[in-house]
Amino acid sequence: MRITETTQYSGSPSLVWTGTEYGIAWMEGPYNGWNIYFASFDSAGAKQGEDVPITDASGSAKGPSLAWSGTGYGLAWSEGSYQQHEIYFTRVSASGAAQGDPTRITKNTWDFRVPSLVWTGTEYGMTWEDGRGVYTYRDVYFARVNDSAIKQGENMRITTQEDSWVPCLAWSGTEYGVVWRDTRSGIQLNFALLDSVGTKQ
Numbered sequence: 001m002r003i004t005e006t007t008q009y010s011g012s013p014s015l016v017w018t019g020t021e022y023g024i025a026w027m028e029g030p031y032n033g034w035n036i037y038f039a040s041f042d043s044a045g046a047k048q049g050e051d052v053p054i055t056d057a058s059g060s061a062k063g064p065s066l067a068w069s070g071t072g073y074g075l076a077w078s079e080g081s082y083q084q085h086e087i088y089f090t091r092v093s094a095s096g097a098a099q100g101d102p103t104r105i106t107k108n109t110w111d112f113r114v115p116s117l118v119w120t121g122t123e124y125g126m127t128w129e130d131g132r133g134v135y136t137y138r139d140v141y142f143a144r145v146n147d148s149a150i151k152q153g154e155n156m157r158i159t160t161q162e163d164s165w166v167p168c169l170a171w172s173g174t175e176y177g178v179v180w181r182d183t184r185s186g187i188q189l190n191f192a193l194l195d196s197v198g199t200k201q
Contacts, residue, residue, distance in 0.1 A: 076115035137162035
């Protein structure tokens, strides 16, 4: 089934199941002018209503990651200009409406991209690739956000080798697992466990 009808670029979809329907977030627009959109689909795959714009970015909003909390969605993405993206988070209602102003997760003048968001049952956890040292070097960072979109504690650095890209986060019920691409020796995958507050085990 075709999801988007735009003549511009659509990509980087993120899909979750709520128990009754699917929620999808994606980036769409002209080059370097992307925004994040949301739509929901019933269990048979029929779209429910119209596409909902979530961002109105003056730069580019890309790489959405969607999670379902049981009552609504959490959405993380990167937004900014060339080599200076920040990570943002917002809540989205079950019907697809953004709830309040976005929460800025990172606050530096470097480049932060590829968030991965999960719901633990009480709060959201997220990872991203972080280029605060040098643009061409990346590490994985972690943060927690409560269900009121308030960040909990400080951002935590998970890797230190400056060759860590494209993290993906999962919640087991008691701890996080995170996997990422490591480019120190070719291209390999690494994995780590984090406790409930993001401390590497």
